[in-house]
Amino acid sequence: MSDFIKQLNEEQLTEVKRQMTIYSQGVQEIIPTEELKNKVAKSIIENKPLKIKLGLDPSAPDVHLGHTVVLNKMRQFQENGHIIQLIIGDFTGKIGDPTGKSVARKQLTDEEVKHNAKTYFEQFAKVIDMEKVELHYNSKWLSTLNFEDVIQLAGKITVARLLERDDFEERIASGKAISLHEFFYPLMQGYDSVKLECDIELGGTDQHFNILMGRHFQERFGKEKQVALLMPLLEGLDGVDKMSKSKNNYIGIDESPQEMYGKAMSIPDELMVKYFELITDFTPEQIQKVKEDLKTGVLHPRDAKMLLGKTIVRMYHGMEAASKAEQHFVSVFQRGTLPDEIPEVKWNGNVDTPVINLLVDLQLLNSKSEARRMIENRGVKINGDRVEDTNLKVAITDGLIIQVGKRKFVKIKR
Amino acid sequence: MSDFIKQLNEEQLTEVKRQMTIYSQGVQEIIPTEELKNKVAKSIIENKPLKIKLGLDPSAPDVHLGHTVVLNKMRQFQENGHIIQLIIGDFTGKIGDPTGKSVARKQLTDEEVKHNAKTYFEQFAKVIDMEKVELHYNSKWLSTLNFEDVIQLAGKITVARLLERDDFEERIASGKAISLHEFFYPLMQGYDSVKLECDIELGGTDQHFNILMGRHFQERFGKEKQVALLMPLLEGLDGVDKMSKSKNNYIGIDESPQEMYGKAMSIPDELMVKYFELITDFTPEQIQKVKEDLKTGVLHPRDAKMLLGKTIVRMYHGMEAASKAEQHFVSVFQRGTLPDEIPEVKWNGNVDTPVINLLVDLQLLNSKSEARRMIENRGVKINGDRVEDTNLKVAITDGLIIQVGKRKFVKIKR
Numbered sequence: 001m002s003d004f005i006k007q008l009n010e011e012q013l014t015e016v017k018r019q020m021t022i023y024s025q026g027v028q029e030i031i032p033t034e035e036l037k038n039k040v041a042k043s044i045i046e047n048k049p050l051k052i053k054l055g056l057d058p059s060a061p062d063v064h065l066g067h068t069v070v071l072n073k074m075r076q077f078q079e080n081g082h083i084i085q086l087i088i089g090d091f092t093g094k095i096g097d098p099t100g101k102s103v104a105r106k107q108l109t110d111e112e113v114k115h116n117a118k119t120y121f122e123q124f125a126k127v128i129d130m131e132k133v134e135l136h137y138n139s140k141w142l143s144t145l146n147f148e149d150v151i152q153l154a155g156k157i158t159v160a161r162l163l164e165r166d167d168f169e170e171r172i173a174s175g176k177a178i179s180l181h182e183f184f185y186p187l188m189q190g191y192d193s194v195k196l197e198c199d200i201e202l203g204g205t206d207q208h209f210n211i212l213m214g215r216h217f218q219e220r221f222g223k224e225k226q227v228a229l230l231m232p233l234l235e236g237l238d239g240v241d242k243m244s245k246s247k248n249n250y251i252g253i254d255e256s257p258q259e260m261y262g263k264a265m266s267i268p269d270e271l272m273v274k275y276f277e278l279i280t281d282f283t284p285e286q287i288q289k290v291k292e293d294l295k296t297g298v299l300h301p302r303d304a305k306m307l308l309g310k311t312i313v314r315m316y317h318g319m320e321a322a323s324k325a326e327q328h329f330v331s332v333f334q335r336g337t338l339p340d341e342i343p344e345v346k347w348n349g350n351v352d353t354p355v356i357n358l359l360v361d362l363q364l365l366n367s368k369s370e371a372r373r374m375i376e377n378r379g380v381k382i383n384g385d386r387v388e389d390t391n392l393k394v395a396i397t398d399g400l401i402i403q404v405g406k407r408k409f410v411k412i413k414r
Numbered sequence: 415m416s417d418f419i420k421q422l423n424e425e426q427l428t429e430v431k432r433q434m435t436i437y438s439q440g441v442q443e444i445i446p447t448e449e450l451k452n453k454v455a456k457s458i459i460e461n462k463p464l465k466i467k468l469g470l471d472p473s474a475p476d477v478h479l480g481h482t483v484v485l486n487k488m489r490q491f492q493e494n495g496h497i498i499q500l501i502i503g504d505f506t507g508k509i510g511d512p513t514g515k516s517v518a519r520k521q522l523t524d525e526e527v528k529h530n531a532k533t534y535f536e537q538f539a540k541v542i543d544m545e546k547v548e549l550h551y552n553s554k555w556l557s558t559l560n561f562e563d564v565i566q567l568a569g570k571i572t573v574a575r576l577l578e579r580d581d582f583e584e585r586i587a588s589g590k591a592i593s594l595h596e597f598f599y600p601l602m603q604g605y606d607s608v609k610l611e612c613d614i615e616l617g618g619t620d621q622h623f624n625i626l627m628g629r630h631f632q633e634r635f636g637k638e639k640q641v642a643l644l645m646p647l648l649e650g651l652d653g654v655d656k657m658s659k660s661k662n663n664y665i666g667i668d669e670s671p672q673e674m675y676g677k678a679m680s681i682p683d684e685l686m687v688k689y690f691e692l693i694t695d696f697t698p699e700q701i702q703k704v705k706e707d708l709k710t711g712v713l714h715p716r717d718a719k720m721l722l723g724k725t726i727v728r729m730y731h732g733m734e735a736a737s738k739a740e741q742h743f744v745s746v747f748q749r750g751t752l753p754d755e756i757p758e759v760k761w762n763g764n765v766d767t768p769v770i771n772l773l774v775d776l777q778l779l780n781s782k783s784e785a786r787r788m789i790e791n792r793g794v795k796i797n798g799d800r801v802e803d804t805n806l807k808v809a810i811t812d813g814l815i816i817q818v819g820k821r822k823f824v825k826i827k828r
Binding site: 091094095142143144145146147148149150151152153154155156157158159160162163168172177178179180181182183184187 | 505508509556557558559560561562563564565566568569570571572573574576577582586591592593594595596597598601
């Protein structure tokens, strides 16, 4: 690839710098930065958009804010005129796990793949403009490969290189079996980039190895190499583990405004800036301001977090819902109705529990009849909402606040 | 597989033992012996022949006695009514080396594969009855596999298991690259056994790993496992390296009776019995007798070697040619025309050398004109044959004896 930077005039150079500032925001690693800069320059000189690839596993279509770290970055490219290539990894999905050992990798039917893809798209539409996206199903090219093609592909990579992948290395070291077919997942991901001539591939840092496979195979097939753009992994509400459904530390982008806002308020203070950087539509300048205002004390951490909660709700439910969620929070949690310190109670029972049982089990009331009477007398609130129905089933979540009468409060710890 | 041994009557048991004695003769390893015995028992009880597999590389069709070690073993199975499955590995041959690094593995055309196969068959016909052989080209099933099939196949083997293969292990240890496609050669060989439901696979000890792949994949595909029957590798005429064309220490089965006989006489004494065991059609009893007679001194090693030479020529050219070759040898090398000790001269020059130059280079004569005169005077013999043509080009082989006049002899050492 020739040096397009050198061919830029001053105005164009400013534009490259502007885009680079945006794309670099919050990124963990760009491999290599100079090539990204050159590709942006090329797109300006040739007036041709770059192709930005994102591969999707069709088996887990529930999208939470952890996923939007990458989606937000894609949106930035899209807003600058570049093309998003979404690749549904349906070929892998349809194969499942040939060893039959992994439950997670169950074989998907065509219908399931389509349904899951549709679920993705509906959710993605909240972040990126799906009208402008290129959609690809990789079975289109992978299912046409025969044994000879596969051998030609396999001839372009060494066993040693594949064994360098962290999880393979760890499993070899600990004597855990790697089935040979597992070596093909990175190969497929790399080959997708060859077929689609991707300029940039986005992913979390856990995709480091697989995304570099794209560069490797593009080079071996005589194509221009893609740039790897690796985003940090977003810790979940617990501030410890990567946000995921299985850890129940996530904010789903389909959740109600009130849930979203409430969960956002439970993020540890030290993660706030990272959330602003990675999952909001704030510009680099806006983020810089939040950082500075927090540092100088102009912005109180609680207010910053409320801004974050409101921003998240606005992004997924609009301005009106965001304002309402904020008002609700203020009225319940701030307008003096809650004591400063609420005792926490560990909950090990069922996730869905009848409100009557809950009140007794938490020892807020002494008997089911007493509990029923208290509800009928409008004396029970959950997260500030009065309980009207004595048969209500409560979905127990972390941080849920239960109030009985004027003074009794507990906060659920799960 | 049930225990067929238990179902045998006494006569059948004797037959199983008889066959096992033959099949075990000269074998390096049977994996496992009990299964082979049981398979032979089954073939007797069910009156169904066993399927004996031999895979052939279509890129190197020149057959020498080293190859007949396995062919002779196949012949024994054939003589007992079992079926030989010859598999031409044309699928691999047509792919060649996808990395383009190995010259040996060049891509073969359909015509080349067919021509090479035909060359094999013509030569094999000297050892086994080609009329009764099942012929298979593995491209028939391997070329129909698609990527999904390949992944299913790859899911049935672990990376660790493949890395156990000696040459892979050594290359990993010494930091030499293994291309991923190389992992597929043992898989293909194993899958061939699945498709053909082979009972026994024959090969040299260097095929240990690949032949066990057949057992592995047959088991993973729910089939009866084949038995591996591994033959020792035959050292060549130098008594050191495995017989091979590249080492020029071989006896080709297409060579002339005189060449064959002469080369056989150059085998080191300590290898004689191994040659009788592995490449002649001698029965176990006959071999036993040779061994004993050599031990007791009844048989002189030179006479044993002459018996070996005559046997080899008889097997590939018939009895008459064998007798003639013997007579020729006796007349030239034994009828008092040769001294007991002939000085050996190391030859590092060209393989094809004009006789005049040869005589001068060996310092048998002082000048080219002197050498020319000596030939014209009928004073030069090579291996007992008088040289008539002063322009003769001599193909220099190990053990070639050059005589000038009555008393000057040298033996070429290569």
